[in-house]
Amino acid sequence: MSGSIERNLSALAETSDAPGSGMVKSLDPRAKILVTLMFVVAVTSFGKYEVSRLMPFALYPAAMAGLSGVSPGRVLKRTLIAAPFILLVGLFNPLFDRAPLLRIGPLVLTGGWMSFFSIIARSFLAVSAAVLLVFTTRFDSLCLGLERLGTPRVFVVQLLFLWRYIVLFMEEARRMVRAHTLRSWGNRPKISPKVFVSMTGTLLLRTLDRAGRVYRAMRARGFEGEIRMLRPLSFSPSRDGLFLLVWGGYFLVCRLVNLPEFLFRAAAGP
């Protein structure tokens, strides 16, 4: 994945401290992880032409954003990042799938277009759920939740170390790129492969040096092979269990029943 360092640094900074507040933040991370997974599985399990039946799922990100005070604009901005690639692949659908599927008055929608819209809907939903997870749960808390859910310790430790040092390295990379920019011509000077190799090589050498120093610091404080942490997690059946049940139940209902049809019928009434 590539992208401008600036953008990524600010993206990271934005979510790093879980700006969401209140009751959502205090939920056990395991509950939030499981609900997010259930959500994603439910959303992606629909047939390729489903569009309207995906809509009720929007309640989850909307409610979570509302309850935690995260601005929908921010969530939207994030979901749009991956959009170009998905749009690209999705646009092939109308090309290859031309069987007409739905008629609204004079407008005929082919299967291709229906599935295209379905792809867009899925993308927004699935990504927004992941984005909200990150906005409402700080990464280290998330990792510990993952560990209690069965993730191997060495992988969890790796995630924590990675998170700790990512910003530092990105800033270092940014400095190098800036230094290069300052010594080059043009508005957005391109980095040649040769320069890239020496930049990356230098970064790598510094990385190896830092690894040695960090290891020394760890040994100086008694490290003997095992990372010990004091981070109790408490799962409250009333709060977290309820959260799981309510949303899990809702997703199940939305998956099994065509809510939009019912809603419309109820509204259109007699």
Added chain:
Amino acid sequence: MHMADALISPEVGGAMWAVTAGLVAWSAKKLKEDPDEGRIPLMGVLGAFIFAAQMINFSIPATGSSGHLGGGMILAALLGPYAAFLTLASVLVVQALFFADGGLLALGCNIFNMGFFSCFVAYPLIYRLIAGTGRNRNRILAASVLSSAAALQLGAFSVVLQTVASGISALPFGTFVLLMQPIHLAIGIVEGFVTAGVILFVLKARPEVLEAAGDRTRLRGVSLRTVLAGLAAAAVLTGGVLSWFASAYPDGLEWSIAKTTGSEELASPGEGIHSTLAGLQEKTAILPDYGFRAGSGDDGAAEASEEAAWPNPDMGTTVSGLAGGAMTLALAGLIGFALRRSAGARK
């Protein structure tokens, strides 16, 4: 080369997650058997390094495009296959969570596509075979290019298989392959050159680094047999899950494949949820739609033409469904807004 949640079915996603989880657990076990205290900080900072390095774009001469470093090969050379796999996986997890790169369901696919082939296939079977842990420049160059190209080819092909098996994208297998493979061949070759460059750079400045890495990267247990076993397991698992789902819901998979090829005949509705809903939708669909027709004079003709344009009333979205969907969406938004206001008021 990232899979996205939007294009994946839970069957494929779940199967790949199972495989990835297995690989992670296995790698963790292997690392436990080979304790190396200094590895923990090394993996951590190397992960951060790869993450940052991936963000630096370089321009590929003669073309207008830009490239970036995947890093799998460098990690494998410095850490060995197991630690490199876990490091790459951790980077992908962070990317999926923080940068909405693909999605959570697709994460299992992504870790497999980008991690498995570079760390467990290309590195031990190609890179080590050609370059070993030595310092021969030409060997390192050849090894890097070949292993990067191979890893990306296999990874890209995996993406194609996973996408097509999911059935959400209508892109036919042939077209997709024709699009993915050549592009990734080019990317792989470029990445191979750049990887070789970085390795040689480090070698020149700090030759002892690769020697130390050599100790660390003794390939224990990663033989051809192991790799084939891993691939076989992945194939069996994926195939098994897919076929199980296909038999339970014959509509789902075959139907979407039929749709892709343009046939208008619906396979007979199978048992299970879909047929119940099919009946339900049929009953509810007919009445409300009359209200939507602009000129309601030609009810009969309109109905007939609607039938012709609507071979599959049990699949997809009806007009009333769309209207209902819009209402649902609005409702969801309102609820969210209301919650936000009340949360704000409570502060």
Added chain:
Amino acid sequence: MSHHYLEVRDLRYAYPDGTEALKGISFRLEHGEACALVGANGAGKSTMMLALTGLILPSGGSVDVGGTVLSKKTAGDVRRRIGFVFQDSEDQLFMPTVFDDVAFGPLNQGLSEPEVRKRVSEALAEVGAGHLEERPTYRLSGGEKRAAAIATVLAMLPDILILDEPGSGLDPYGRRLLVHMLRNFRHTRLIATHDLDLVLDVCPRTIVLHEGEVAADGPTDEIFRRPDLLERCRLEVPFRMQN
């Protein structure tokens, strides 16, 4: 409790390629003493400090930490008694949050949960960083990092503190806080620094290192009144004493 002394006798260290970094260093620090270690870059300050903590093993001579002589076997024990504050706090703060980092040492010492928590809050209080407990380590300012790094070491209740360039990268306010903190510590302190004015404020005694050897060892203001010595060792008179 007069056993928090540090005695170094003819300490030697050579790099793998043979270059001698330390060529026979000897000195003794008494319980509670605050001593500065000054010298040009490359004089051997950092190497010496690493050798004192057993993070690198000397090639000759002896290091006696309050009765425990440093060897491969006793290295762990020595590290329990010496709190080493690294020059780059980013190396020293490697856990996700400040709490995790400060708790790292005590947890490795095998303390119980309530004891660990007590150590953490006390250490953070001592450096005035109690409010930073839940903060992710990468989101600290330079001064906050330094304070947190010192806390990670204090939490192990060391007898002796060794600090490598503690003032580097700090703004004037941060530096002032640091000076205040260092003056109030009761530990035996060895502080390597280029900040000669800090030396004047904190350390009554100074050891001057030059090319791997002790060039001078005595009361701080006496040493700084010897311009020829300072010149030879590529040092300067502290700003405060100039003119």
